[in-house]
Structure formats: C-alpha cells, structure tokens
Amino acid sequence: MHEYSLASAIVEQVRKIAQEHNASKVKTIIVSADPYEMVIPDLLKEAYGIITDEHELFKDSKLELIILPAEIICIDCDHKGEPSMEGDEEFAYNFRCAKCGSRDTHLNIRHLTIETVDLEIPE
Amino acid sequence: MTQEKKITVKKQAYLVNDEIADKIRRLMKEKNKLFFNIMGSIGAGKTLLLERITEKLSAHYKIFVINGDVATTIDADRIAAQGATTVQINTGGGCHLNANLIQKELDKINIDDYDIFFAENVGNLICPSAWDVGAQMNIVVVSITEGEYVIKKHPIIFKGAEIAVINKCDLDGLGFDSDILVEDASKIKSDMEVICTSAKTSLGLEALIEALGIQLP
Structure with a gap:
C-alpha cells in the first residue's frame, strides 16, 4: 500500500x-x-x-x-510505442513489439x- | 475576490525522492563506494545472504547495512554479529524504504569509514520496486520455496533489477525446482544476471559477490 x-x-x-x-x-x-x-x-x-x-x-x-x-521499448529494434497486444500467455507485461514482433521488450x-x-x- | 489559475506542472510525484536518490548515487560514485539495494519477499533469505556476504567480506571491507522492517531489530542484529555496522529502520506501517530514509541514516555516519553499503528493503515484491533508494544496483532475491509462479506473478520488480538471486537452491529436487525460476527470470529481462544460491550452504555466494563487482583479495 x-x-x-x-x-x-x-x-x-x-x-x-x-x-x-x-x-x-x-x-x-x-x-x-x-x-x-x-x-x-x-x-x-x-x-x-x-x-x-x-x-x-x-x-x-x-x-x-x-x-x-502502455508503452514499450523493444530491445531488438529500438521501437518505442504501444505494444501490439496487452499481456502474454506466459508472462504478464511481457508485450510483443508492434513493429518487429519481438518479445524482448521492456515496459x-x-x-x-x-x-x-x-x-x-x-x- | 479570487481568480482561478491552471498551473502546468509536469513533474513526477517521485521527484523529491528521485532527487535525493540521485544525490546518494552521485556521492557514492564520487567516493568510490558501492551501494546495493536488496529486495525480495518475506522469508526469501535476504538477511541470511547478507550475513554470509558480510562473513566473507568483513575481513577485507568495511560494510554498512541499512535494514528496513516494520518492527524489531532482529535483522540488523544478525548481520552486525557477522562484522558489519548496521542500522535498523522500523517503518511502522511502511511497506518500502525510500531515498529520504536512506539519506537520514547516511547523514548520521561518516561515509568514508565504509567501503560497501547495502539496504535490505522491507520484505515485499511490489512497493519497493517503485522507490529508488539511490543504489547502484537493485537485486531481487526469491527462494524456490515461494512457488514456481513467484516471478511470473511479480514481473515489475524484476524488470527494474540488475541481478535476480534464486535462493534456497540446496532444496532443489526436494519438491522444489530452481530451473523454472531461473528460466522465468532469464526470460523476463534479457540483460538481468540470474544466480542460484543457497544462503544456508553458501552455494553460489562467490558468483553473487563477483556479479556485484566486489573483488575478493
């Protein structure tokens, strides 16, 4: 709290x-x-x-x-912006990059x- | 008569905290000191790890540990018995340490008297992640007895950490599985170092000390 x-x-x-x-x-x-x-x-x-x-x-x-x-930064392609989808089946908050599709992204x-x-x- | 005026502020609520945290970080860097923030849930083994680290390093380095807990001085007393200087912050109802609390304790000592500083945050995998304490590295400790989903359930704290410590690995195979947590930690933040330890047996202790950038003579 x-x-x-x-x-x-x-x-x-x-x-x-x-x-x-x-x-x-x-x-x-x-x-x-x-x-x-x-x-x-x-x-x-x-x-x-x-x-x-x-x-x-x-x-x-x-x-x-x-x-x-939400906004992510893609480690693979440096794209910064909204993720392509909210959530992930395996990891919460591990979003997919809207540009290159990588899961290696930081919030x-x-x-x-x-x-x-x-x-x-x-x- | 009064007039209404809209003021554009655009400043973070954490501004004051973060300014103090940056000041602490700058000071530690200028003085060539190391400062680590140890976070993790209650019972993850943070205190025992710090006891083992202190035991290993206290012959070579002067160590100062700031312990955060709601009540008691149990943790500070335990670590002090291993050769560190410790201070206990009792937060009352507070669920995290912050930079102001750390600064107040640093103001009471001569920083030059010590080489390595640790903050053992309040046991909690949520709130401490939001409050910068001015450390150069954030370390999250989880134990394999906390269940296989502990990392998946608390992603934010790992995203802000430089090192994830998977503790109690001496219990591996006894109904607990460290592999799941190692894999989750590695996936959740690709550039985070993941180290398996057992504070009880000292397994992985040297790897952790090396990851902290501390040289053992």
Missing part, C-alpha cells in the same frame, strides 16, 4: 506550488500514471483524502488520475506525474 507515500509526495509538491503562487485554495490536481505503475486509483484518492482532510489549503479539492496507454513505465494544478488565487 504505497499509495499513501505517493499521495504524501503529491501533496508536498502541490503545497509548494500553491505557496509560490500565493494561492488560497487548491481546487483540482490532475495526475497521470502508466497502467503498470502499480497505483490503485481508489486507494490513491482515499489516501489523498486522509492526508488533506485537515488542510485548509486543500479543503474540497479533487485529485483526478489519468491512466496513460517504459511513465511514473506518476503531476500534470496540472488548479489554484484559487486572491486578487
């Missing part, structure tokens, strides 16, 4: 951003993650709610998670990224 650590890291960064912009409220945070990042969206949102519960800056704020399409996991933050700023 590392979603709590991730939610803490998000809150810590957003708090700094809000301070830099003299914001009075954080409204919405949009984060993106790879499908194989091992983040459980509901747990992440729950952890975010627990962490921000007593923070006035984050009161009534929303955390939205966008799941990106290019895009780690949880804070995309945008909507802030309320006093005029």
